[in-house]
Structures are given as C-alpha cells and as structure tokens.
Amino acid sequence: GSAIGILGGGQLGRMLALAAARLGLKVHIYEPAAAPAGDVAWRLTTASYDDEAALRAFAESVDVVTFEFENVPAAALDLIESLRPIRPNRRALATSQDRLSEKEFLQGIGLTVAPFAPVSSRHGLDAALATVGAPAILKTRRLGYDGKGQARLASAADADAAWQAMAGADAILEGFVEFTTEVSVIAARGIDGAVAAYDPGENVHEDGILRTTTVPATLSLSLAADAVLLAGRILNALDYVGVLGVELFVTPRGLVVNEIAPRVHNSGHWTQTGCIIDQFEQHIRAVAGWPLGDGSRHSDVVMENLIGEDMARVPPLAASGAALHLYGKAEVRPGRKTGHVNRITGPAR
Ligand code: ATP
Ligand code: MG
Ligand code: MG
Numbered sequence: 001g002s003a004i005g006i007l008g009g010g011q012l013g014r015m016l017a018l019a020a021a022r023l024g025l026k027v028h029i030y031e032p033a034a035a036p037a038g039d040v041a042w043r044l045t046t047a048s049y050d051d052e053a054a055l056r057a058f059a060e061s062v063d064v065v066t067f068e069f070e071n072v073p074a075a076a077l078d079l080i081e082s083l084r085p086i087r088p089n090r091r092a093l094a095t096s097q098d099r100l101s102e103k104e105f106l107q108g109i110g111l112t113v114a115p116f117a118p119v120s121s122r123h124g125l126d127a128a129l130a131t132v133g134a135p136a137i138l139k140t141r142r143l144g145y146d147g148k149g150q151a152r153l154a155s156a157a158d159a160d161a162a163w164q165a166m167a168g169a170d171a172i173l174e175g176f177v178e179f180t181t182e183v184s185v186i187a188a189r190g191i192d193g194a195v196a197a198y199d200p201g202e203n204v205h206e207d208g209i210l211r212t213t214t215v216p217a218t219l220s221l222s223l224a225a226d227a228v229l230l231a232g233r234i235l236n237a238l239d240y241v242g243v244l245g246v247e248l249f250v251t252p253r254g255l256v257v258n259e260i261a262p263r264v265h266n267s268g269h270w271t272q273t274g275c276i277i278d279q280f281e282q283h284i285r286a287v288a289g290w291p292l293g294d295g296s297r298h299s300d301v302v303m304e305n306l307i308g309e310d311m312a313r314v315p316p317l318a319a320s321g322a323a324l325h326l327y328g329k330a331e332v333r334p335g336r337k338t339g340h341v342n343r344i345t346g347p348a349r
Contacts, residue, residue, distance in 0.1 A: 003028055004288060005084070007076075008069025009035025009044065011327035011337065015272075016068060017041045019280035030058045036328045037068075042049035049076040055314045059083040066242060066287045068263055070097055071143060087191075087287040088242040092262045095238065097174045102259060109237045111165050111230055114249075115175035122163045128173040129156050135176040136161045138291015139311050140169045146335065152176075177256050179249035183217045186268035187231035188243045188282045190292045195235055196277065196282065197228040199297050203247070203267050209335060213267045213303040215274060216349055219250065226255055234260060243268070243283035255334060266337070270303040271295070273323045273342035299344045306339040308332060317341050 004020055006013045009031030017027040017040045026042035029035055038044035043061065047054035049072055059080045066087055078091075080086060086093075093270070094107045103113045117128035118216060119138065129136065134156060140149035151162035163171075182205065187197035202217035203210055219227070231246045245265025247258040268279040277285075277293030285293055308311070311332050317324055326339040 002026075002064075002288060003042065003062040004284065005058055005065040005080075006037070006041075007031075007065065007067035007072050007080075009037035009041075010068060011036055011329075012068035013037035013163060014040055014327060015269075015280045015325075016066075016264065016284060019278065020284045020288075023281065023284060023288075023290075025284065026062075028058060028062050030055070031069075034330060036258075039328055049073050052079060055079050056083065057160075064287055064289075066283070067093070070262065088238070088240045088244070089261050092238040092240050092244075096260050096262045097142060097260070099139055099144075100170075103172070106234070106257050106260070109233055111233070112254065113255060114177050116257075117173050119163075119166075119171040119173050122159075125159050125163050125171075125173065126156070129153070129159065132173050132175045137174045137176060138166060139173050139174060140166055142169070143171050147205070149209065177249045177258075179251050179252060179256070182251045182258070183219060183227060183248050183250055184213070184265065184267040185227045185231040185246045185248070186243060186265055186271065186279050187228070187235055187246065188279075188286050188292055188295070189235040190239045190286050191289045192291070193236075193243050194292050195232045196292045196295045197231050198268060198271055198279065198295050200224055200227045200248075201270060201303075207335070209307060209337075210266050210305055211307075212305070213270050213298065215270055215301050223250065223255060230255065230257070242286045243279050257282065259312050266305065266340075267303075269325070269340050270301040270342055271297075273303075273344060274299045274301040274323070297348045299348055300346045301320075302343045302345055304341050304343070305337055306341065307337055308334040311338050314339070 003026040009029040014037035020027045028043040029037045029041040030045045115132045138151045151165040182203045183200045200217045201213040201215045204212045247263040249256040271278040322343040
C-alpha cells in the first residue's frame with residue numbers, strides 16, 4: 001500500500017484523510033498545532049515546520065506529500081521536496097500564496113482580474129489609487145483568509161485608515177468589482193494531464209466568510225462553460241496535479257477571477273453529497289497518481305457552513321435528515337468554521 005503525507009491537520013486535512021482511508025491509503029498528518037485531522041489519520045506528527053528531523057521522518061514515511069495549509073515555510077518544503085514529490089507543485093503554491101504573483105499569473109494567461117496595483121507604503125497607496133480608482137479593496141499580499149487582512153476604501157479619504165489596517169505588511173490594491181453573484185469552480189488535474197471539473201457553485205459570503213454554496217449556480221450555459229474552461233487553463237498552465245479552487249465574480253461583462261486556492265476548497269464541500277466522487281477523493285486520486293474519478297453531479301445541493309455559535313443548531317440539523325459534517329474542533333470561537341451541512345434539494349437540474 002502507499003501512504004500520503006498531508007501538511008496541515010485542519011478540517012480539510014481531516015476530510016482528505018477520510019477519503020484516503022476509503023481508498024485503502026494511509027495518511028500521515030504533519031501539524032504544529034491542534035489537529036482535528038489527527039483523529040482519523042494513520043499517523044500524526046505534532047512538530048514545528050522548523051524541526052528538520054521531524055520533517056525528514058515525515059517525508060520518509062510516505063510516498064508523496066500534499067498540503068491543506070498553504071503557508072508552510074519554504075525551507076520546510078525544500079527539505080521535503082529533496083526526499084519526496086510534492087503535489088500540487090511548488091510553483092502552483094508560490095503563485096497563489098502571493099496575491100500579486102497570483103494576479104500577474106492569471107492576467108498573463110489571458111484571464112480577467114480586477115484592476116490591481118502593488119502597495120508597500122502609504123505614499124504608494126496614493127499612487128495605486130490613482131491607477132486603480134475607488135471604490136477599492138486593500139489586501140495583504142500574503143496570509144489573508146476569510147476576509148482577514150483587508151480594508152475597503154469608498155474613496156481616497158479612507159486611505160490613512162486602510163493603510164494602517166495593513167500593519168506594515170506588503171499589500172495589493174484591487175478595484176472593487178461590481179458583481180451580480182460569486183461562483184467557484186472546483187477542478188482537478190491528474191498526473192496524466194486529464195482534467196475534470198465540478199459544476200460551478202454559487203457562493204454567498206457574510207462578513208468575508210463563506211456562508212453557503214448552492215449548485216447549480218444561477219449562471220447562463222455559456223458562462224458555466226467559460227468558468228470550467230478557464231479553470232482548465234489555470235491547471236494546465238501550472239502543470240498542476242490535484243484539486244484547485246477558483247473563485248469568480250460574475251459581472252455583466254463576463255467572469256472576473258477573484259483568487260485561486262491550490263487545494264480542496266470550502267465551496268466544494270457540496271460534492272460530498274452531490275457527486276459519486278467528491279473533491280477530497282478526487283484530490284487523493286490525483287496526488288496518488290490514480291486516474292481521476294467521475295465528478296459528475298447527481299443532485300442539486302445547498303451547502304451551509306456552521307460558524308461559531310451555529311453549533312447550537314446541530315441537534316435540530318441532525319434530526320432534519322441533511323448530511324452533517326462536524327470537524328471535531330476542541331473550541332468554538334466566533335467566526336470559526338466548525339462544520340457544514342449538505343442538503344439535497346432535488347435531482348440534478
Ligand atoms: P478566502 O477565505 O476565500 O480565501 P480571502 O480572505 O482570501 O477569503 P477574498 O476572497 O479576497 O478573501 O475576499 C473575500 C470576499 O470579499 C470575496 O468573496 C468577495 O465577496 C469580496 N471581495 C474581495 N475582493 C473583491 C473585489 N475586488 N471586488 C468586490 N468584492 C470583493
Ligand atoms: Mg483567499
Ligand atoms: Mg476568497
């Protein structure tokens with residue numbers, strides 16, 4: 001049998017481990033902090049990303065290494081890569097870790113992104129505003145998630161406050177996209193170059209955090225095809241192996257790419273209930289070098305995240321017949337995702 005190493009032990013690692021177990025594959029989780037995924041894995045290493053001996057032992061215990069956490073230090077990845085393949089590859093990870101290189105890459109392969117400009121000083125923000133215009137969003141280039149590390153500017157008068165919110169971090173200014181809806185495409189590429197995409201889902205965010213994903217998305221057939229084709233273009237350009245999430249804005253002038261995530265994605269959790277092969281199994285298949293599975297959708301689904309105090313709703317949800325997924329997190333905190341629920345709303349339309 002073969003074993004897969006996963007960097008990061010959060011809920012995504014946990015669901016990857018469950019999918020791998022179903023395929024008879026062993027999973028070794030590497031996580032410096034609390035690891036919900038450790039409960040269901042073959043092995044768990046709790047060590048820092050600076051611990052060379054632990055990293056070496058981890059890599060040597062598996063055949064291939066993947067990640068559910070994107071901010072593993074480069075030195076740790078260098079060490080791992082000297083011992084085992086990392087899938088998806090380092091370039092895909094580096095490109096999506098930095099919002100500036102991500103936007104430049106997307107634009108470079110001919111896709112539409114919001115107008116953007118790098119910002120590394122208060123003065124630079126004025127210059128960026130002059131090219132990008134207002135309203136706009138200032139975002140840290142690295143480490144942001146769930147809308148953290150962002151500040152909105154209604155006009156140039158908000159520049160002082162927005163720059164202060166970056167706390168000195170390098171940033172990027174993005175023009176505000178007037179979108180009608182947000183959708184995402186979860187797509188996979190196998191080691192043989194085969195590409196498979198799930199149907200686009202429609203996403204609703206609250207306070208910068210994903211609240212629900214609904215499939216099918218309200219999207220014309222031609223935009224749905226565009227979404228899937230552009231995901232394939234991204235996968236091929238990165239020589240990608242594994243599952244990728246692509247977040248898109250739907251506008252009257254077509255699709256604008258917001259960001260990409262080089263991993264399984266929260267907006268793909270509906271696939272657990274809507275498809276025979278879900279995004280977690282698809283990712284495991286790809287990184288293990290197996291053929292991709294059939295990701296076609298048999299049902300319409302609404303996925304709802306359980307965030308913070310939503311845990312109080314678990315007993316009625318458990319009684320409702322919907323598919324409940326809880327991550328086994330030790331602590332409930334405001335704004336923290338603790339589970340999700342998938343509800344079938346009918347046969348696939
Ligand atoms: P995630 O948890 O998805 O990684 P994130 O912190 O990387 O989130 P973004 O996806 O950049 O954040 O932004 C969060 C949300 O803010 C978007 O889904 C969208 O609703 C809104 N948003 C972000 N950028 C823009 C933009 N340029 N124009 C309009 N709305 C935007
Ligand atoms: Mg993001
Ligand atoms: Mg996002």
